[in-house]
Amino acid sequence: MIIIYYSLFQVLRWRLLPQFMDIYYHLLTAWGFSQAGGYCGWDFWQYAPVGRVHIYPPVFHLILVFFTKIGINQIILAKLMEVVVPIGFIIVLWNFIKRNFTPRLAFFVILSLGTSFSFFLSLSNYIPATLAAILGFLAIQQLLDRRVVRSLLLLGASFYTHIGVSWFFAFAILLYGLQDKQYRRRAVLVFGAAILLSGPILFRQLAALKVISLAGINERYTCEFKPLEYIFAFFGLISLFKMNIKYRLFLSFFLASLAFLLYPYRFFSAQGYLAVILLLGLELDILWQHLRGRRVWAKCFVFLLISYFLFFSATVLIERGENNNKIKLKIFSADSTLTRLFSPARNIRIASNSLWFQDEYLSAAKIIRENSQSCDIVYSSLQVVGVSLASIAKRPTANGLLPEIGALINFDPFLTSKIIVLPIDYSSEALGGLVKKYNLELIGKTKMFFIYKNLSCNTRADIRRAGISFMAIFLITCLFVAFYIYGSKVYSYVMWQ
Numbered sequence: 001m002i003i004i005y006y007s008l009f010q011v012l013r014w015r016l017l018p019q020f021m022d023i024y025y026h027l028l029t030a031w032g033f034s035q036a037g038g039y040c041g042w043d044f045w046q047y048a049p050v051g052r053v054h055i056y057p058p059v060f061h062l063i064l065v066f067f068t069k070i071g072i073n074q075i076i077l078a079k080l081m082e083v084v085v086p087i088g089f090i091i092v093l094w095n096f097i098k099r100n101f102t103p104r105l106a107f108f109v110i111l112s113l114g115t116s117f118s119f120f121l122s123l124s125n126y127i128p129a130t131l132a133a134i135l136g137f138l139a140i141q142q143l144l145d146r147r148v149v150r151s152l153l154l155l156g157a158s159f160y161t162h163i164g165v166s167w168f169f170a171f172a173i174l175l176y177g178l179q180d181k182q183y184r185r186r187a188v189l190v191f192g193a194a195i196l197l198s199g200p201i202l203f204r205q206l207a208a209l210k211v212i213s214l215a216g217i218n219e220r221y222t223c224e225f226k227p228l229e230y231i232f233a234f235f236g237l238i239s240l241f242k243m244n245i246k247y248r249l250f251l252s253f254f255l256a257s258l259a260f261l262l263y264p265y266r267f268f269s270a271q272g273y274l275a276v277i278l279l280l281g282l283e284l285d286i287l288w289q290h291l292r293g294r295r296v297w298a299k300c301f302v303f304l305l306i307s308y309f310l311f312f313s314a315t316v317l318i319e320r321g322e323n324n325n326k327i328k329l330k331i332f333s334a335d336s337t338l339t340r341l342f343s344p345a346r347n348i349r350i351a352s353n354s355l356w357f358q359d360e361y362l363s364a365a366k367i368i369r370e371n372s373q374s375c376d377i378v379y380s381s382l383q384v385v386g387v388s389l390a391s392i393a394k395r396p397t398a399n400g401l402l403p404e405i406g407a408l409i410n411f412d413p414f415l416t417s418k419i420i421v422l423p424i425d426y427s428s429e430a431l432g433g434l435v436k437k438y439n440l441e442l443i444g445k446t447k448m449f450f451i452y453k454n455l456s457c458n459t460r461a462d463i464r465r466a467g468i469s470f471m472a473i474f475l476i477t478c479l480f481v482a483f484y485i486y487g488s489k490v491y492s493y494v495m496w497q
Contacts, residue, residue, distance in 0.1 A: 002110050002338075003090055009341035010083045010124075018078035018356055020125035021384045025401040027074050028391035029056065030064035035374075038466030038473060041204065046387065047407035048377045048396040048461040049416055055205045055405070059161040060128040062473060075392070086123035089130050096137045097281075100144060100246065108288070109281030111306065115313045117340040118224045119277070122270035129271055132162035136169030139190070140249075143173060148186050149487035152193040153480060159198035163205065164263075165271055168256050170194060175252035180245050212404050223264040225316040226276070229309070233276045236283030250278045284309075311339050355384060360448045365392040367444035367451050368419050375460035379417035381426065385449070389421060396461035414438050416459040420452040 018024070025046075032045035039062070043054035067077050090110065098106035113119065123130045139154035155173065158166040170191055177187020195202070237254060240247040254275040260267035267273075284306070291302055315335040319328045368378055372395060379398035380386035386399030398413035400406075414420060420440060422431065424447065434440060435452070444451035468476075 002114060003087070003094065005338065006090060006114075006120075006341070007087050010087060013341070014079060014083065016356065017082045017124075018075065019082065020121075021355055021388070021401060022125060023078045023082065023127065024355075024384070024388040024391045026060055026064060026127070027078060028387055028397070029054075030061045030068060030074075031391065031394050032396075033058070033061055033065050033466070034068070035463050036466040038469040038471075040464050041467050042464045043400075043405075044462055044464050045390075045396045046400040048398055049459050050408045050411050051462070051464075052400070052405050052407050053208045053211060055163075055201075055208045056402070057128065057160045057162055057166075057201055059157065060131060065470075081127050082124040085127050085130050085134075086120070089123055089134050092134050092137050096141055099141070102285075104288070105281060105285045108284040109278060111309060112229070112277045112280040112284065114337040115229050115277075115280070115309045116224075116226055116269065116273055116315070117335055117337045118269035118315070119273045120337040120341075122266075122273075126162075126270065128162045129165045132158040132165035133169070133271065133274070135161060136165065136172075139169065139194075140173060140176075143183065143186060143190055146186065148189060150484055151186075152190045152197065153484050153487070155190060155194035156197035157480070159194065160201055164260065164266070166198070167259050168271060171256035171259060172249070172252045175255050176249050179248040179252070208405065211406070213406070222317070222319045223267070224269040225318060226273075226313065227316060229276055229280050229313065232283045233279035236279035236281075236286070239283060239286050240279075247282070250275070250282060253278055280309075309336065311336055313339075355388065357448065360446050361388060361392055363446050364389055364421065364444070364449050364451060368393040368395060368421075371443050371453050372418050373460075375463060376418035377413075377416060377457075377459065377461055378419045378421065379413040380421040380449075382421075382423060385421060385423075395419070414454070416457065418454050418457045418459075420454060422450045422452070424448055424450060426450065 013019075028045050029043075032043070033040060035045070039058050041054050042051055044051040046052065064074075064077065064081075068074055072080075090113065093113070094106050094110050097109045135154050135158040139151045139158065142148075142151035142154060151173075155166070155170060158169060173187050174191040177184045177191070180187075237251065240250055257267065257272040257275040260270075260272035287305075288302055312334050313336040315332040317330040317332060319330075368389060372378070372393075374395065376395060377398050378386060378390045378393065378395045380389065383399045383401060386397045387401050390397035390399070398411075398417045414434065415438065420434075420438075422434075424445075431450070435442075438454055439456040440452035441455055442450065443453045
């Protein structure tokens with residue numbers, strides 16, 4: 001019933017989607033792959049014309065390329081992804097717990113998932129991470145079913161889908177194997193083989209470490225904490241040591257979640273909160289078993305506790321200024337997923353705001369397309385706007401999201417961009433100076449934007465050719481499917497011999 005509720009309200013949120021800024025980055029990257037003819041290791045579609053190293057795992061972008069190639073509108077595709085993928089994750093999680101533990105525990109885990117609206121938002125805001133989590137759970141399931149080849153293939157695929165979540169599940173598998181002797185050999189084999197299989201993308205990421213910086217990551221300065229949920233999760237952590245060894249998998253998830261500490265928001269509010277969900281669900285299940293045969297007051301206590309987690313769960317928002325150590329606290333009441341989906345105007349913060357302004361974005365993108373060619377560069381004084389409009393208009397941009405990796409060299413984006421998009425409230429004095437300095441011509445205006453054309457600009461993006469063509473990617477995919485279907489039989493034969 002809870003999953004049906006999630007599904008219904010995700011569909012009802014259609015008009016707000018695509019909600020978060022990351023999807024525009026992914027759409028633009030998919031367009032870049034299309035221009036390059038396959039996977040490209042140089043990001044020429046952002047920070048154009050100089051570009052930057054591209055290390056983001058490619059699976060999601062290739063999925064987007066496939067669906068856009070068969071004619072699906074990119075905005076419709078983004079909306080579909082933000083509706084379908086989170087629900088897919090919830091179904092996979094529910095089925096995984098039900099299959100390996102008990103249906104009752106699966107219910108309590110899905111109930112616990114509903115305590116944090118931030119976690120639910122992360123499922124749709126960070127689609128590649130959610131896809132990698134789906135692959136991670138499927139990999140663990142195959143390991144528990146003693147299908148080693150399928151497990152290592154799925155875990156390897158997660159490394160080509162998301163950087164952080166793949167390590168989270170890899171460490172969880174290794175840690176569980178170290179605790180459970182019957183799976184130790186298989187877990188170590190799956191971990192090691194998946195790392196080898198992921199060698200090309202991991203090597204590329206390792207080589208780019210020297211140009212990666214966390215200085216511009218705003219997630220380091222904010223996080224959301226669920227006080228009562230963490231208390232119950234702590235008791236769940238203590239309780240699992242008295243239970244069957246298979247419950248040590250929850251401990252493995254908790255220890256593996258420490259990999260997200262560099263990103264406090266991800267640790268407390270997004271992917272790292274998955275461990276809390278599992279431990280909280282476990283403790284609620286234990287509490288239910290302990291009290292269900294007691295008097296009426298005990299049953300009422302459990303009912304009130306479940307009601308709190310479903311509808312009234314409180315959130316503590318912690319924010320720290322980027323240039324100072326002053327900490328601000330906010331407390332949001334009734335901040336559970338079910339409550340927030342029913343009342344989206346409550347407890348608004350950055351992660352829950354929709355960045356989709358359909359009329360403004362579509363009209364601005366139309367003006368950009370009509371006044372530029374495919375290699376002409378778009379720039380906005382607002383990074384998100386620049387990338388968003390470029391992705392919709394299918395143009396390279398001098399802006400860039402995911403600031404861990406900056407442009408190859410510093411450059412003047414006003415000088416190198418054919419189309420300049422400025423907010424309507426831009427300083428009139430500064431605007432006049434820009435128009436005169438760069439010879440800008442006003443070509444359009446919306447309720448939100450001024451759109452200018454740089455008459456003096458002859459610079460274009462440098463379209464790079466793909467390092468791995470779509471044909472090669474197709475052949476690799478076929479090979480992956482073949483190994484997935486027949487690899488377990490070959491492995492069993494070899495081991496038997």
